[in-house]
Amino acid sequence: MTIMQIIFLIVGAVILGSALMVVTTGNLVHAALWLIVTLFGVAVLYALLNASFLAVVQVVIYIGAIAILFIFAVMLTRKEMRDRGPQLNSAWWLSAIIALLTFGGLIWILQGWSDFARLPGDFPTGFDAVGLLGNALVSPDAFVLPFEVASVLLLAALVGAVYVAFNRK
Amino acid sequence: MIPLSWYLTLSAALFSIGLFGVLSRKNAVAILLGVELMLNSVNINLVSFWRYGDITQMAGQVFSIIVFAVAAAEVAVGLALVISVYRRRNTVIADDIDMMKW
Numbered sequence: 001m002t003i004m005q006i007i008f009l010i011v012g013a014v015i016l017g018s019a020l021m022v023v024t025t026g027n028l029v030h031a032a033l034w035l036i037v038t039l040f041g042v043a044v045l046y047a048l049l050n051a052s053f054l055a056v057v058q059v060v061i062y063i064g065a066i067a068i069l070f071i072f073a074v075m076l077t078r079k080e081m082r083d084r085g086p087q088l089n090s091a092w093w094l095s096a097i098i099a100l101l102t103f104g105g106l107i108w109i110l111q112g113w114s115d116f117a118r119l120p121g122d123f124p125t126g127f128d129a130v131g132l133l134g135n136a137l138v139s140p141d142a143f144v145l146p147f148e149v150a151s152v153l154l155l156a157a158l159v160g161a162v163y164v165a166f167n168r169k
Numbered sequence: 170m171i172p173l174s175w176y177l178t179l180s181a182a183l184f185s186i187g188l189f190g191v192l193s194r195k196n197a198v199a200i201l202l203g204v205e206l207m208l209n210s211v212n213i214n215l216v217s218f219w220r221y222g223d224i225t226q227m228a229g230q231v232f233s234i235i236v237f238a239v240a241a242a243e244v245a246v247g248l249a250l251v252i253s254v255y256r257r258r259n260t261v262i263a264d265d266i267d268m269m270k271w
Contacts, residue, residue: 008171012175015183016179019187022186022202023187023190023193023199023202023203039205039209048171049217057234062209066205074198088193088194089195095188095189098188098192106181110177117172118221129227136230143231160249161248
């Protein structure tokens with residue numbers, strides 16, 4: 001067992017444990033904080049996969065913006081946060097069965113795939129993944145159109161969020 | 170070296186946990202937390218397929234950046250809707266939000 005595998009197993013255990021806390025803990029502020037732990041674990045996975053830019057983007061956007069937005073939303077709807085009733089609905093066991101079936105089905109499909117246990121190719125020395133990614137995002141031959149559409153989507157979401165949450169009183 | 174199967178199994182487990190959260194939580198904000206977990210598991214898949222395939226093709230990383238953008242948009246609009254509903258109905262329990270039911 002190499003050091004990479006040990007790191008992966010520790011990070012994977014942290015991700016799954018904190019994700020379980022996100023969906024089961026009663027206090028929503030705690031759930032949002034556990035989500036930060038999960039997102040940080042995913043950032044470590046990106047670093048293990050040599051996707052350095054995505055690891056930084058994960059920390060900056062997901063932890064720095066989205067998780068903080070969740071904490072603000074929990075604070076703005078504070079009355080429900082102190083709700084002492086059960087946080088799961090009455091059919092939660094059915095949801096658990098559906099989730100387990102989804103997991104089993106995904107693993108069953110993946111088991112039949114011949115490349116399931118493939119090993120990563122060598123990372124060439126001097127290979128500039130960030131430079132290639134930047135070129136791919138702005139090159140007309142590659143992904144400039146989806147990139148621009150994503151920016152229009154963000155603008156539309158920004159305007160829509162301000163309009164929906166605006167207090168008209 | 171870590172086999173691809175480890176990443177895919179972890180992301181399948183994370184997706185299932187997120188699905189459980191979406192289906193079983195009462196609070197609308199907690200449902201959005203489950204959606205975030207599912208989007209993250211998809212991102213792990215995309216990046217690991219990039220790493221274990223042809224690494225000169227950047228499609229996997231570009232798609233995961235677009236998933237980031239979509240997640241940010243979804244959270245902004247979703248939380249704005251939750252806050253707006255909370256102002257009008259004083260609740261964020263998904264079962265009580267039935268204004269569009271007839």
